[in-house]
Amino acid sequence: xxxxxxxxxxxxxxxxxxxxxxxxxxxxxxxxxxxxxxxxxxxxxxxxxxxxxxxxxxxxxxxxxxxxxxxxxxxxxxxxxxxxxxxxxxxxxxxxxxxxxxxxxxxxxxxxxxxxxxxxxxxxxxxxxxxxxxxxxxxxxxxxxxxxxxxxxxxxxxxxxxxxxxxxxxxxxxxxxxxxxxxxxxxxxxxxxxxxxxxxxxxxxxxxxxxxxxxxxxxxxxxxxxxxxxxxxxxxxxxxxxxxxxxxxxxxxxxxxxxxxxxxxxxxxxxxxxxxxxxxxxxxxxxxxxxxxxxxxxxxxxxxxxxxxxxxxxxxxxxxxxxxxxxxxxxxxxxxxxxxxxxxxxxxxxxxxxxxxxxxxxxxxxxxxxxxxxxxxxxxxxxxxxxxxxxxxxxxxxxxxxxxxxxxxxxxxxxxxxxxxxxxxxxxxxxxxxxxxxxxxxxxxxxxxxxxxxxxxxxxxxxxxxxxxxxxxxxxxxxxxxxxxxxxxxxxxxxxxxxxxxxxxxxxxxxxxxxxxxxxxxxxxxxxxxxxxxxxxxxxxxxxxxxxxxxxxxxxxxxxxxxxxxxxxxxxxxxxxxxxxxxxxxxxxxxxxxxxxxxxxxxxxxxxxxxxxxxxxxxxxxxxxxxxxxxxxxxxxxxxxxxxxxxxxxxxxxxxxxxxxxxxxxxxxxxxxxxxxxxxxxxxxxxxxxxxxxxxxxxxxxxxxxxxxxxxxxxxxxxxxxxxxxxxxxxxxxxxx
Numbered sequence: 001x002x003x004x005x006x007x008x009x010x011x012x013x014x015x016x017x018x019x020x021x022x023x024x025x026x027x028x029x030x031x032x033x034x035x036x037x038x039x040x041x042x043x044x045x046x047x048x049x050x051x052x053x054x055x056x057x058x059x060x061x062x063x064x065x066x067x068x069x070x071x072x073x074x075x076x077x078x079x080x081x082x083x084x085x086x087x088x089x090x091x092x093x094x095x096x097x098x099x100x101x102x103x104x105x106x107x108x109x110x111x112x113x114x115x116x117x118x119x120x121x122x123x124x125x126x127x128x129x130x131x132x133x134x135x136x137x138x139x140x141x142x143x144x145x146x147x148x149x150x151x152x153x154x155x156x157x158x159x160x161x162x163x164x165x166x167x168x169x170x171x172x173x174x175x176x177x178x179x180x181x182x183x184x185x186x187x188x189x190x191x192x193x194x195x196x197x198x199x200x201x202x203x204x205x206x207x208x209x210x211x212x213x214x215x216x217x218x219x220x221x222x223x224x225x226x227x228x229x230x231x232x233x234x235x236x237x238x239x240x241x242x243x244x245x246x247x248x249x250x251x252x253x254x255x256x257x258x259x260x261x262x263x264x265x266x267x268x269x270x271x272x273x274x275x276x277x278x279x280x281x282x283x284x285x286x287x288x289x290x291x292x293x294x295x296x297x298x299x300x301x302x303x304x305x306x307x308x309x310x311x312x313x314x315x316x317x318x319x320x321x322x323x324x325x326x327x328x329x330x331x332x333x334x335x336x337x338x339x340x341x342x343x344x345x346x347x348x349x350x351x352x353x354x355x356x357x358x359x360x361x362x363x364x365x366x367x368x369x370x371x372x373x374x375x376x377x378x379x380x381x382x383x384x385x386x387x388x389x390x391x392x393x394x395x396x397x398x399x400x401x402x403x404x405x406x407x408x409x410x411x412x413x414x415x416x417x418x419x420x421x422x423x424x425x426x427x428x429x430x431x432x433x434x435x436x437x438x439x440x441x442x443x444x445x446x447x448x449x450x451x452x453x454x455x456x457x458x459x460x461x462x463x464x465x466x467x468x469x470x471x472x473x474x475x476x477x478x479x480x481x482x483x484x485x486x487x488x489x490x491x492x493x494x495x496x497x498x499x500x501x502x503x504x505x506x507x508x509x510x511x512x513x514x515x516x517x518x519x520x521x522x523x524x525x526x527x528x529x530x531x532x533x534x535x536x537x538x539x540x541x542x543x544x545x546x547x548x549x550x551x552x553x554x555x556x557x558x559x560x561x562x563x564x565x566x567x568x569x570x571x572x573x574x575x576x577x578x579x580x581x582x583x584x585x586x587x588x589x590x591x592x593x594x595x596x597x598x599x600x601x602x603x604x605x606x607x608x609x610x611x612x613x614x615x616x617x618x619x620x621x622x623x624x625x626x627x628x629x630x631x632x633x634x635x636x637x638x639x640x641x642x643x644x645x646x647x648x649x650x651x652x653x654x655x656x657x658x659x660x661x662x663x664x665x666x667x668x669x670x671x672x673x674x675x676x677x678x679x680x681x682x683x684x685x686x687x688x689x690x691x692x693x694x695x696x697x698x699x700x701x702x703x704x705x706x707x708x709x710x711x712x713x714x715x716x717x718x719x720x721x722x723x724x725x726x727x728x729x730x731x732x733x734x735x736x737x
Contacts, residue, residue, distance in 0.1 A: 023468045025531035027717065030524055031710040035465065037439050037458050037521070040429070042094055047101055049424025051077060055095060064091045066104065071427045071443060074453050080104070081125050086132050089123060098149035102128055103165070105135075105143050105152070114189060114670060115701075117141065117198045124152065124165060135163055136170070141186050142199040146207030151258070153185075153201055153210055160185035160201060160212055162258070173210065173256050173263070180222065180240055183215040188249050190242055191215075193671060194629035195277050195326060205285040209307050210256045213276050217249035225668055228697045239670070244624055244631040244645070245638040251276050253290060255307050266310045268292070275629070277326040281307075282355075283336045291326065297633045300324040302340075302357070315357030318342060320552075322559040323633045325513070329373040339363075339383070341370055343552040350385060352402055363404045369549050371395060372418070376402065377425035377446075384421060384428075384446070390414055392549040393475060393487055393519045397430060399446070410449035416520045421446065429455065433521035435473045438462050465522075469494060470530045475519065478542055480572035487517035487550075488573070490540040491533045496582070502538045503587035503724045504577055505529075510566040511595035512634055513548035513555055516541050528713060536726035540577060544569030560641055562623060562634050563602050563648030570599060571607035578610070589724045591615035591716070594672060594701065597664075601650035601680070604659050613660040613723040615716055618672050618701055621680040622649040625673060651676075654683045660723035661691040662716070666699030692719065 029035070042055035046068070053068050065082040069075065081104060083091045094107040103126050110120035119139040125132045135143055135152055143154040146162075153162045158177030163170045174184040185201040192198050201212035223241035228234045242248050253266040253276060268274070271292055277300070278291040288305040290312075302316040318324045320343070329350075331339040336355035341348055348370050350363040363383060364370055372386035374397075384399050389412070396412035397419045411417040415434025422428065425446050433439040438458035442451050471494040478488040493502070507529070509516050522530075529539040545565045546558035558565050570590065578585030590611050592600040597619025604614035623631050623645045624638050638645045646652055661684075665677040674695070684691050694715060696703050703712055 024534055025468055025470075025527055027528070027531070027710055027713050030527045030531065031713060035461065035522065035524075035527055037461060038456050039439065040441055040456060043420050043429065044095075044097060045420065045422045047423055049422045049426055052422065052429070053080065055093075057091075062091050064093070066095050071422060072452070074443065074455060080127060081106070086123075086125070088132050088134065092123075096143075096145070098145040099147050100149050102126065103145065103149055105145065106132075109139070111139070113141075114192055116192055116196065117186065122154070133165075133168070136161070142201075144199060144201070144203065146203045147205055148207040151203075151207060153203065155185040155201075158183045158186075160210070160256075162210065171258075171261075173212075174214070180238065181216070181218045183217065183249075185212045187213070188215045188217050188220075189239055189670070190248070190627045190629050191275075194627065194633075195275070197278070200279070202279055202281050202288075204281040204288070204307060205283065208258045209281075209285075210258070211279055211281065211288045211307070212254055212256070213279060214252045214254060215249040216252070219247050220249055221246050223673065225670065225673070227668065237668075237670075241670075241673075242628040244626060244628055244635070246628065248273070248275075248295075248628055253279065253305075255288065255305075255310060264310045266290075266305055266312060268312075278328070278330065280330060280332075282332045282338075283334060284355075287336070289330065289332075291330070293324070293326070295628075295632065296636060297323045297629075300326070302330075315355075316340065316353060318344065320344075320556075322552075322556040331373065331376065333376055334378055339373060339376060341373060346553060347551050350383060361402065361404055363400060363402060364407075365404075367551065368392075369551070371549065374419055374421055375425065379425070382406075382425075384410075384419070384425065386418060388549050391519075393515075393517055397428070397449075408449070410446065411444060414519060416518070419444075427452070434519050435475075435521070438465075438521045468530070468534075471496070471533050473526075475517065478573055478576055480569065480576055482568075482572060484545060484569060484572070486542050486544055486569060486573060487547075488540060488542045489517050490538060491529050492538050492582075493533050493536055498582050500582060501584040501587075501728060502536065502582055503726060504538050504540060504574070504583045504589070505532060505720060505724060506570070506574060506577075506588065506590040507539065507541045507596070508544070508570060508590070508592050508599055509594070509596040510544055510546060510570070510592070510599045512546050512558060512562075514595070515543060515548050517543045528717075532717070532720065535721075537720070537724070538583060540573075542570065542573040544573070558634065560635055560644045561648060562644070563598065563650075566599060567602045567606055567648070570603050571610050574603075574607065574610045584728060585610075587612060587724050587728065589613040589615075589720065591617075592619075593617040595620065598650065601661075601663075602648065602653070604661055605650055605653040605656040608656050608658040611659055613662075613720070615662045615664070615719065617664045617712075618666065618669055618703065619650070619663070619676060619680075620672055621651040621676040622646075624649070625676050625679070651680050651683050654680070654687045654689055657684065657687070657689045657691070660719070661689075662719045663691060663693040664696070664703070664712070664715075665694075666696045666701065666703045668698040669701045671701040 044053045056065050063084045066080045068077045092106040096105045106123045108121045122135045122143045141155040151162050160173040176182045187200050217240040220240040224238045226234045273295045275293040286307045290303045292301045300318045301314045303312045305312040329341040340351045352360045368388045370387045374384040395416045397410045397417045400407040411430045418431045419428040438461045441456040443453045474490050478486050590600045590603045597616035600614040601616045604611045665674045667674050
């Protein structure tokens with residue numbers, strides 16, 4: 001009797017184990033946050049190089065805290081500030097230290113404006129005195145300590161201010177700020193989106209001067225979006241948006257002297273129709289650097305400007321037959337020599353120049369790309385960086401002497417390695433993940449890369465995912481019939497049978513310099529692809545020409561013809577994959593979002609004999625509708641290159657539609673306007689083409705909020721099942737259909 005009971009228990013155990021290891025993914029789990037990863041938020045290395053801080057948030061109590069940890073022991077040393085100890089604040093979502101680490105700016109009531117810009121109520125907390133004071137009595141942008149920690153610069157309603165923290169006196173530097181006209185100290189929409197920065201002011205080393213960019217966008221064309229909201233009548237959002245070939249904001253550069261309250265303008269009259277892509281004070285308190293680009297973005301000048309006389313000189317000039325990428329890698333060393341990265345030898349590498357702009361050394365070389373510059377350790381003369389030396393789909397962390405010698409790999413396990421170095425460069429915290437490993441945070445010694453201790457491992461998540469017994473993501477190189485070798489991955493059903501024919505669902509983004517074939521842990525979309533594989537689909541992704549991290553030539557081949565070679569590669573890749581005996585060439589679909597939606601739309605039109613269905617989310621349908629900085633960087637203007645714009649825009653190929661097409665857009669998309677979809681719809685209607693489409697009221701380019709993502713992915717999943725069935729229809733069923 002006892003043996004029978006044990007037998008039942010053992011059988012029950014194995015049945016339970018089998019069920020646990022064969023769980024089916026659901027959209028509710030994917031978009032309900034079931035697979036979130038644990039991370040270290042707002043990591044900051046302290047000046048002593050021995051400790052660091054992170055932002056910890058208690059979901060139960062709602063309490064925020066800045067906690068300090070010892071690098072070596074990983075023990076918590078202290079709580080520098082906790083929201084439950086401050087009467088003025090219930091919680092905060094971010095923090096920034098003053099240079100001497102005696103004060104903190106705490107962010108509260110933060111609301112998003114556009115992709116990177118935020119408005120919020122900000123406080124300064126003095127760690128020594130324990131006092132917490134509001135910076136300004138209304139929501140402001142980009143509060144930033146002066147280097148001496150005695151002042152905070154910020155922007156309110158398009159005007160630049162600073163507050164003296166010693167006497168609480170506020171000084172208004174500019175007075176002409178006006179919505180949709182003049183902006184001082186923060187960027188306009190197109191700079192924020194395409195040059196990827198918001199704060200357009202900088203303090204000098206002594207904290208007695210502020211340089212800032214002024215945008216005069218009064219003559220820039222306006223774009224308007226209806227906001228439906230909950231009121232009886234809809235509202236309207238109106239903002240300046242320069243579309244390709246249209247007028248940009250006129251930019252100017254100014255320097256304010258805090259001691260004399262004088263404001264000077266830098267003479268840039270030798271430039272016309274230009275961009276100020278970056279400003280940054282050097283180690284010399286009276287020398288400001290500025291990066292100026294011509295409108296075609298194929299010539300970049302690095303200027304050094306005397307903050308007293310505002311005289312300027314060009315110290316470095318980069319040119320390219322296509323375009324020059326702007327980065328944040330410019331770093332000034334103690335002697336005012338500087339680090340610069342460039343693609344001028346065909347791959348992105350690190351260069352060292354003296355303070356006059358004379359090249360001292362190309363520090364890194366090879367047929368691989370430097371993907372991040374971490375810093376320079378003046379004690380040992382070494383540079384720290386991230387690169388693709390283990391393959392374009394991987395990232396490793398390395399160190400090299402500023403003389404280009406003595407290179408060492410510090411963290412180069414195959415996958416994604418990303419480092420956060422201590423101020424002293426004695427330690428770094430490495431974030432590692434690959435396709436089989438969720439993000440893990442480990443402490444390393446910088447001199448040799450030795451692992452000291454694991455900090456966060458996401459082991460519970462790894463076990464949770466293991467219970468689903470998911471199929472593997474296979475990485476490979478796909479060579480098209482034209483001979484192009486392209487990075488790719490594929491997910492097959494777990495019970496894959498090579499004698500069976502499967503439908504193929506392809507994903508891509510394909511934008512210039514982008515990468516989707518990356519050896520990293522799962523995104524939410526990856527779980528969706530695994531779910532589709534569980535349901536009988538093969539899912540694949542191919543990075544075609546124009547994508548990044550394989551050299552400038554591979555990336556810039558699409559110059560002046562966006563949508564030509566990238567679409568050709570997706571069609572050719574689908575044809576190659578369709579030749580495999582286990583893929584049904586009659587059931588191939590493709591999807592993408594944003595640039596990927598532009599691509600999937602083109603693919604089902606230009607490749608109408610290859611793709612049977614396509615989903616396009618928030619697509620560009622004509623580059624004439626998109627902004628100046630992004631579009632003209634790759635296409636020049638429509639006036640100069642009309643054929644490049646029109647021949648590869650899906651809106652001009654609607655008559656070729658044969659398969660099933662789903663078009664999706666948010667009506668509140670400030671980036672890729674819903675105008676793109678509306679014009680595409682009208683073109684399809686007039687061509688008498690049948691298609692499916694969905695609009696999401698007031699949703700921006702990300703189309704999220706509440707149950708939105710769940711509903712969206714349910715709609716797309718149902719469309720895939722209907723138009724790309726798992727089981728192949730018989731000839732008789734086709735006739736009946």
